[in-house]
Amino acid sequence: MYTALWTAALVACFRLASLADSTPACVIELECRECVPDHMPLVTSHSAHGGRVSAAHGDELRLACGGGALLAYPGRGAVRAVCEHGRYRVREDGQLRHLLELGCQEDVFEDVLHDVEHCGSPLQGRAYKTAASGAPRHLATLCYDAERAITRRAHAVAAPGDELHMAPHSDNFSPLTILGNFNHMFDANTRRDAEALFSDDVSANRRLRELLKHEDIALGDQSVTAGKLLAPHYFEDQNARVTEFASNKMVMWRSVAHGNWHHLQRDVAAALQSARRVNASLHVFAGTHGALGLRGRGGRARVALRAGGRFPAPRHAWAALVDPRGAGVALVVLNDPFVAVSEIKDAVFCESMCSSISWLRELRRNRNYETPLLGLTFCCSLQNFTDVVTELPKKIIPRLDQYSILTDLNLQESDPSRNTV
Template sequence: MASLKIIALSAFCFQLALLSEPPCVMELECAECVPENMPVVTSHRAANGSVRARAGEEARAGVRGRQVLAYPLHESLRAVCEAGRYRVALDRKLRHLLELGCQESVFEDVLHQVDRCGAPYQGRAYQMREPITGTVRHLATVCYDEDRAVAIRMHVTNAARNHLQLPPHEDHTAPLSLLGNFNHMFDAKTRHDAEKLYSDDARMNRRLHELFKHDKYSFAAQKLTSANLLSKHYFEDQNMRVTDFVSNKVAVWESVAEGNLRHLQRDVAKLLEMARPHEELEVYAGTHGVLSLRTGHARAEVFLRAARRFPVPRFVWTAVVARARRAGVALVLLNDPFVAVSEVRAAVFCDSACGGVAWLHELRRHRNYECPLQGLVFCCHLHNFTSVVSEMPLDEVQVDAGVAGMLNNNLFV
């Protein structure tokens, strides 16, 4: 009996020790907290932007075709969470997550055929290779204007694991890595320039002030920053890391990025999450027009590089489509905190219906969507939207006319 008590006490103490140890947390939204090329964790699902394993739990990671830096002969790892770090099964060494990165990213931004994205534009696909089967899964498509170095339209779905169904094609016809694309659409120089521009807000704003120093333009403490067209939270699980590609970034004003662009994307992400068990929704996002600033009696368009490249877009838009219901809505954000009251009417090119879109909780709070400083937002029927914004062809989606074609309620039952 005494020995049974000792065994039970030992087991209890062991469990208590495990519970008192910190968990292993992979913060997927923190670029500094995970390896530059993060493996795909196949043993746990992500939630709220992180993967968590309790002390004593085994985590398995796959990097099919892209060996682990610390173990170049292996494409997968098993490790047990121990005191916030990982005891690797191969050699029993205790390692930090940052030591367990892949040699290359499991995500790829590749040249790819995209419907209704013909010359002068070129298509791309964001894809990954399944760590277990090795099959290619497409997560999003991009229609990119390489001449101006800006995405004009992107596409993602809330289907399980963001599996975007594309028309029949052969994957081997598309390059399998960025290295295979450098001489195509998104070449090495474009990529380098984009990463340099969007990785440093201070450098971006020095360029902006240099461009307008002779006009003595007052920016009234406004600053530019980089923002994602497709939010991380449009994607499930660890797929959110696919949004880090620079082809997904544009320059917007800081007050707009922290204001209505954030509110808009939160509302869309919440809608996608709520709908996922019930129906498939599709999200398109893109840019339209070039911001112009009034300098004296004229206006000057804002391009952050020579040869009219890297424009600051005038409009950043998001369209949500419920194809089965033949309904959708376009949310258009005016990226211009300097717009005059007399200019607003001309800028808003449809009769806004934001007040009647019930699922726009964050955006409609205190009617902030009407504030230009935070990025004025107006909501359009897709028919009206596509008549102005040619970057989104109406025949890309089929929606009903009038009220029946407006996605204004989250009718998921």
């Protein structure tokens, strides 16, 4: 009898454990636009890993909209919700809601006008900011060419506190509303164009082929896509969402964007993560240089998604890592899978050092960085790079003539007196 009772108890326990294991968790896929609200709140109780926030059944999540308010709760900037079978039981009123019902009225991240050092007219200074978890924080700054609709330089940093060390500045120059900021960056037509061009590759490529159809240019299977200057993996946790701003995107050939530009960004992201682990400071600049032209019937035809050269494909995309203690390197990708052998000497404007940089693991694998189809890549000293690429001014890096090549990531904890980039 006792044996039968013990057996029944064990079976019941196993059944309960099985039910617990099968209870749906709450998984928020931040990179899935259809899976989250248009204005996703910050989850201040859990961290994101690999582009998702995971919470077990019964976990309480805190969702914050900062100065804004939740759509379902206009009087509240934050709510607490318990994960229940994949949905969310809101503590404040007991309602069981889908995540799509818990969006904010406005984006928790802002792309605002901002004073940016070494970003003078005609370029426009901008900053990516958030205030959803307390005081406003700067996540990145940019120099934007509003006339041509392309960012020339972006800047982010891995540092204690994960916040940009910016020169003294005032935020008063910014319009007071997100709508005002976005409209000031783009007039109505440009804003509509940016949203369409960078969200629909099929439409963008159809437009490009229409613009080039009289130039007798054979594109073959090549197509363009929206490349990102600052990669999501450069940022910690949910801050990666700022890379979705249109000002962070550029016209890039798909084989390049998913080839060496992707590998380069993975290596840069790993370097930034290494710096954060040891509480060191490491700056990353990224930008564009030149305008891509393809050989056509009447000479070089510029590649751009709008007439008049707006939304152009840059000839080069680049990222520069700067250790303020006196080391750095610039990594340059040629955004031209059609480049001829005779043109490579002109396109590669420094003696490449990629083979000697130990932390470029993804990029150096199988030596694909030498393949034009994937984006011919070369590595320059900061001195040689800034001789050519004026988008990164020499004066932005103090003591530039004393910098060595960042071949190894021998990072140490930051010395605030040296962090002056």
